[in-house]
Amino acid sequence: MIYLLLSIAASTCIFIIFKLFNKYGIDTLQGIVVNYLTACLFGLWIYDEPIVVNDIVNAPWIYGAIGLGFLFIGVFTVMALTAQRNGLSVASVASKMSVIIPVIFGIYMYNEGIGFQKIMGIVLALVAVYLASIKPKNSGNITKGLWLPILLFFGTGTIDTSIKYIETAYLPENGIPIFSATVFAFAFTIGLTLLIVKAIKRSYKFPIKAIIGGAILGIINYFSIYYLLKALNHDNLESSTLFTINNVAIVMVSTLLGVILFKEKISKKNWIGIAIAIISIVIVTLS
Template sequence: MLYFLLSVFFTVTLYLIMRAYPRYQVNSFHAVVFNYYSCVLTGLVLTPDLDAFSHVSWHSEGTLLTLALGSMFVTAFMLIGLSAQKVSVTAASLAGNMSLVIPVIFGLFVFKNNNKNFTAVNYAGLILALAALALGAIHKKEKTSTAQNGTTSPANWLLILPALTFLASGTNNTLINYLSVKYYLPGQTTVFMIIACIGAVIIGSTLLLYKLIFNGETIQVRGVVGGMILGIPNFLSLYFLLLALASFGNSAAYVFPIYNILTMLVSAFAAWLIYKEQLSKLNKLGLILAVVAIILISYQELGL
């Protein structure tokens, strides 16, 4: 249970750190790039046997696809940060956690690797999850649509950010599940994630170099520091989640629903406590529906 709680803690920390970037004038993209340098370093520190990398075939199909996964890492992370900053921490957390619907759908209809028969209750949970996501984003529109007389408020088009976060996070998780199962042994999960983060470093650094040369951007110390700080909870959130999975017999269908529920609720509470984010009635309803949706999706594993 300790691993479980630590995973939730570090995941929520991610949202809160990225939410603070505008206050400290941290360039989000720069921070995301350097965050993956920190992820790789953190992963290497936590790898019990670094000799495992000597057995990696860097030109194999699996390794190249894992490196390419880094582009999805960068995309998803940028969208999470933008959603947290431009909409709210709650909306970003809701979108990220409800994205479990996507790997579930792919597991059912594409990979056909589900280990249970989905019932009408499970499918109702999937539909309810989409409704919860919509309500989580709508609350901001409701709150800002009355802003007038030059009052600063996010434009309506920004409301698409949680939806894009939902799609990117879901795609990311689907690819992680697919590649890790197809190309890596169970004990190589940490190696797999470090290779994916190396891919994110390569892709992110290439894009950053382009911005520096052609857009005249400059790297500031606060961007580097912000990214290096972010990388630690980024890697640890997954690291402890994997340990939690192992402690519960690798029952992902049981662990992930509880993990997602706790993350959403703690994120909403922390955002209210630290950033004074006020939840509208629709936002609260979205959180409630999200909890109900996840329970419906996995009620069998939860023993209900």
């Protein structure tokens, strides 16, 4: 359970850092690229075994790592566009409601337990995520540019599902650090290519604040994936239960920190959502 709590804490910090990116005028793509480079180097640094490139290239999970590299860059970009064009509430709802995808996959693929109590907890979790995230002033934007939230929904769900599948089918426990570092390396390579293309087309500045912000984000981002994989590796916690608790808790904690740190206004529906989130976590955990 400690790994799950650490994953929730790290993932929540990512939202806070993106909020600070906007506050201090840090280019999101620049910060994301530096973040992936930092996460990769940090993963290699803490890996306590010899690094053999040939073993990595021939590892059974290498193609999954390449695919996740593309997904990481793509989904982060879609998340930014969704937040800019549809609003933060729509982006939050679309990304966190995607928990249903890995939950269904875990039940179908691994024959994880399913019953009335778990179904009720999952349904309450989806309701809680929606109520905790929605903002009345943005409700009119939900039908505008609908393809972005839909892509974000399926993209986030695909990432979570892919991580679970690779961890179960191909990844030894001691392979988590090098796998995470490899995924971040591919994501960095793809992001760097995008930055080079932009720099060729026009004059391009890369301020020091983007490097500092991206480096901080990178370390936290690494641990969000590392601890999620460690939590998934725990035999006593089904992935359907884990993803439900993880996503709902992130929304709940992020909402509360938004009030405390950024003085965001929370409506009655938001508070009801937070209360339902706590109930759903208890129900799913006890199931």
